[in-house]
Amino acid sequence: MIRKVFAKSAFFLRIIFVVGLFLILIIGGFTYRHIYNLTDSTKQVVSTYKVNVELEKVISYLKDAENGHRNYILTKDTTYLEPYLSAREKVNESFAELKEIANHGENQEENLKVLSKYIDALFTNFSETSTFISGDETLSEAFKTNFFEEKIIMDSIRQKVNEMIDFENSLLKKHQEQYQSNLKFTPLFLYLVLLITLVLIIISYYKINVDFKNIRLINSQLLIFKEAAVQLEIIGKHGNWVWHIDKEKYTFSDNLYRVLGEKPGSFVPTFENFISFVHPEDKEKFAKDVEDMMKNEDLPFIYYRIVQKDGTIKHIKGYGKLLINNEGEKRIVGNITDISDEIERFLEIEERNLELEKNNAELSEFNYVASHDLQEPLRKIQTFISRLEEKEAKNLSSFGSQYLERIKVSATRMRLLIDDLLQFSRTNKPDKEFVLTNLNELLENAKQDVTETILEKKAIITNDVLPTVLVIPFQVHQLFLNLLSNSLKYSKTAEAPVIKIEYSLINSKDDHNLINVSKSNYHKITFSDNGIGFEQQYAEQIFELFNRLHNKQEYSGTGVGLSICKKIIDNHNGVITAQGEPQVGSIFKIYLPE
Amino acid sequence: MPNDYINIILADDDEDDRLFFTDAFDELKMNTKVSTFNDGVELMAYLNSDDAILPNVLFLDLNMPLKNGIECLNEIKANNKMSDIAIAIYSTSASEEDIEETFVLGANIYIKKPSSFKQLKKVLSEVVSMNWQYHTNGLNKDNFLMRL
Numbered sequence: 124m125i126r127k128v129f130a131k132s133a134f135f136l137r138i139i140f141v142v143g144l145f146l147i148l149i150i151g152g153f154t155y156r157h158i159y160n161l162t163d164s165t166k167q168v169v170s171t172y173k174v175n176v177e178l179e180k181v182i183s184y185l186k187d188a189e190n191g192h193r194n195y196i197l198t199k200d201t202t203y204l205e206p207y208l209s210a211r212e213k214v215n216e217s218f219a220e221l222k223e224i225a226n227h228g229e230n231q232e233e234n235l236k237v238l239s240k241y242i243d244a245l246f247t248n249f250s251e252t253s254t255f256i257s258g259d260e261t262l263s264e265a266f267k268t269n270f271f272e273e274k275i276i277m278d279s280i281r282q283k284v285n286e287m288i289d290f291e292n293s294l295l296k297k298h299q300e301q302y303q304s305n306l307k308f309t310p311l312f313l314y315l316v317l318l319i320t321l322v323l324i325i326i327s328y329y330k331i332n333v334d335f336k337n338i339r340l341i342n343s344q345l346l347i348f349k350e351a352a353v354q355l356e357i358i359g360k361h362g363n364w365v366w367h368i369d370k371e372k373y374t375f376s377d378n379l380y381r382v383l384g385e386k387p388g389s390f391v392p393t394f395e396n397f398i399s400f401v402h403p404e405d406k407e408k409f410a411k412d413v414e415d416m417m418k419n420e421d422l423p424f425i426y427y428r429i430v431q432k433d434g435t436i437k438h439i440k441g442y443g444k445l446l447i448n449n450e451g452e453k454r455i456v457g458n459i460t461d462i463s464d465e466i467e468r469f470l471e472i473e474e475r476n477l478e479l480e481k482n483n484a485e486l487s488e489f490n491y492v493a494s495h496d497l498q499e500p501l502r503k504i505q506t507f508i509s510r511l512e513e514k515e516a517k518n519l520s521s522f523g524s525q526y527l528e529r530i531k532v533s534a535t536r537m538r539l540l541i542d543d544l545l546q547f548s549r550t551n552k553p554d555k556e557f558v559l560t561n562l563n564e565l566l567e568n569a570k571q572d573v574t575e576t577i578l579e580k581k582a583i584i585t586n587d588v589l590p591t592v593l594v595i596p597f598q599v600h601q602l603f604l605n606l607l608s609n610s611l612k613y614s615k616t617a618e619a620p621v622i623k624i625e626y627s628l629i630n631s632k633d634d635h636n637l638i639n640v641s642k643s644n645y646h647k648i649t650f651s652d653n654g655i656g657f658e659q660q661y662a663e664q665i666f667e668l669f670n671r672l673h674n675k676q677e678y679s680g681t682g683v684g685l686s687i688c689k690k691i692i693d694n695h696n697g698v699i700t701a702q703g704e705p706q707v708g709s710i711f712k713i714y715l716p717e
Numbered sequence: 718m719p720n721d722y723i724n725i726i727l728a729d730d731d732e733d734d735r736l737f738f739t740d741a742f743d744e745l746k747m748n749t750k751v752s753t754f755n756d757g758v759e760l761m762a763y764l765n766s767d768d769a770i771l772p773n774v775l776f777l778d779l780n781m782p783l784k785n786g787i788e789c790l791n792e793i794k795a796n797n798k799m800s801d802i803a804i805a806i807y808s809t810s811a812s813e814e815d816i817e818e819t820f821v822l823g824a825n826i827y828i829k830k831p832s833s834f835k836q837l838k839k840v841l842s843e844v845v846s847m848n849w850q851y852h853t854n855g856l857n858k859d860n861f862l863m864r865l
Contacts, residue, residue, distance in 0.1 A: 503733050
């Protein structure tokens with residue numbers, strides 16, 4: 124998010140910079156042109172004045188020549204011819220100037236040529252007049268004509284020069300006007316451009332200021348993160364290192380030194396210095412891992428041990444990842460973690476688990492073997508009793524028969540206990556397969572198993588339709604059988620047993636018996652009877668092994684049946700509860716996860 | 718005449734059990750000839766001998782020293798000459814594992830040794846007079862264990 128904002132801002136600033144640069148260039152260009160124009164105009168003005176001056180000069184030389192010439196005519200003194208003689212040269216000089224400067228259009232050039240012609244004509248005339256003077260024909264007709272011609276040519280020259288000066292002046296005026304109009308918009312334009320540039324600079328300043336504020340904010344957050352990271356490193360026993368690939372340099376965090384049992388910064392962060400801490404047995408593998416890291420620019424999870432200076436061995440887990448920053452600089456950022464505590468705890472738990480498993484297996488084995496091996500002598504005792512009864516009954520006294528009967532009852536009870544115990548230990552074995560089973564079938568089978576008792580006690584059993592659930596079939600069969608047997612066994616003597624089996628699918632939130640369970644939906648099956656019931660305070664106890672609420676002369680239970688029920692329900696991650704009221708009945712609720 | 722009586726063999730290491738077994742047949746008076754062996758080694762030595770008379774029904778205890786019932790069952794079923802003998806497993810326990818294993822190996826019925834002599838006689842007479850052909854055709858895991 125922040126990066127995006129800055130990227131956008133940088134883009135914006137770049138545009139402002141380019142636009143600003145462009146505008147300044149425009150201003151420069153305009154100023155240059157403006158000054159150029161100014162110089163140009165000045166040159167024009169200077170040139171025009173120079174032309175005018177030269178032209179005036181030409182007129183003045185010609186006048187001097189004319190004057191000198193006339194004086195000569197009057198006095199016939201050749202000294203008056205001085206200006207006339209030098210005039211020709213001076214006019215030529217002025218013409219040379221005029222030729223260079225008078226690039227003011229074809230018109231002026233043409234005029235200049237015409238002027239030149241007139242001047243040539245004038246001087247030809249002068250020299251002709253002079254010959255008349257030397258021949259003393261001063262007042263001859265030819266002389267007069269010549270003299271008159273002189274005047275006419277001089278007038279033409281005057282007129283031409285005036286024409287040219289006028290032209291030059293009009294040219295100057297035109298230039299001036301054009302320059303004025305140019306000058307009129309330029310300042311406005313420049314001012315506008317300057318204004319825009321100023322606005323852009325202000326926007327840039329504002330933008331940079333905002334960015335700067337953001338950067339400051341982010342920097343302060345970064346500082347907090349950094350501090351938090353440092354604290355986390357200490358708490359979590361982490362150490363951080365960075366390998367600057369391009370510079371081939373390492374940096375280690377303070378806590379990395381602490382993990383190694385050293386003071387922060389106590390040695391130069393190099394690979395050689397680090398590996399000197401690695402456990403000698405792990406050195407080779409560690410060096411190879413680091414070599415691979417340098418080659419692949421990646422470090423997967425690695426595990427090794429280090430030996431601190433005081434000899435303490437620590438288990439270390441390491442990890443690193445390549446990081447390329449905006450400038451394309453490559454670094455691998457990695458962490459090491461002291462996992463010694465974890466490993467110690469893990470080993471401890473492992474050991475305890477093994478012990479527990481062994482104990483469990485032994486117990487299970489013992490339970491099974493005991494019940495199993497006990498059966499054989501007992502069976503034989505029972506068989507011998509039956510033989511004795513059959514064959515020797517008539518030889519026994521009434522006491523003998525009575526004792527034999529007692530022995531028989533005890534043996535039968537012992538068989539019951541062993542059978543139940545065997546059943547219980549079988550329920551203990553966890554590796555049973557869960558099969559999607561129709562519970563109605565299991566209930567029917569269980570009913571079949573107790574048909575005799577049902578008939579004998581005239582019991583009435585009603586049940587709802589049960590669902591199909593993922594269960595260990597033989598165990599749930601046993602569960603149903605045990606619950607039915609229980610209800611039939613603890614029935615009232617005067618009343619026929621009535622057993623009601625009800626079913627509903629419920630949500631765990633809707634039943635106070637389902638607290639701290641993992642699933643949300645449960646199959647609830649309720650077995651309620653009208654038997655002798657029990658005091659509610661024993662509701663928990665009755666599920667304990669060999670726990671009986673009645674004496675065995677009255678009721679023949681072994682105290683194992685309901686323990687088996689509990690175990691089976693536990694195996695299914697379900698819940699079983701008992702609820703009783705003396706002489707009213709008992710209710711057993713079982714909950715199986717959907 | 719060998720065919721006049723039903724030839725029965727019991728292999729069981731327990732002396733009392735052998736006694737109950739023979740006594741029961743004595744009392745049943747079913748025209749049977751009962752021979753007993755003390756363990757699997759003795760049993761297999763007899764069955765493998767040339768002059769052995771193969772029994773109609775072989776009662777096999779599982780838990781025997783030297784060679785147990787499962788090993789005997791394996792050997793018998795692997796031998797063409799003996800594979801047709803009807804085999805009744807005769808054991809103190811009726812654990813799921815034992816029932817499963819012997820059923821898979823091809824035993825014909827599984828009897829849990831009863832705890833009264835009267836029941837023993839009843840079971841033995843039923844087994845001996847059983848129609849093996851019929852029983853074996855309809856054999857499945859549910860009726861494999863003989864219900865008392």
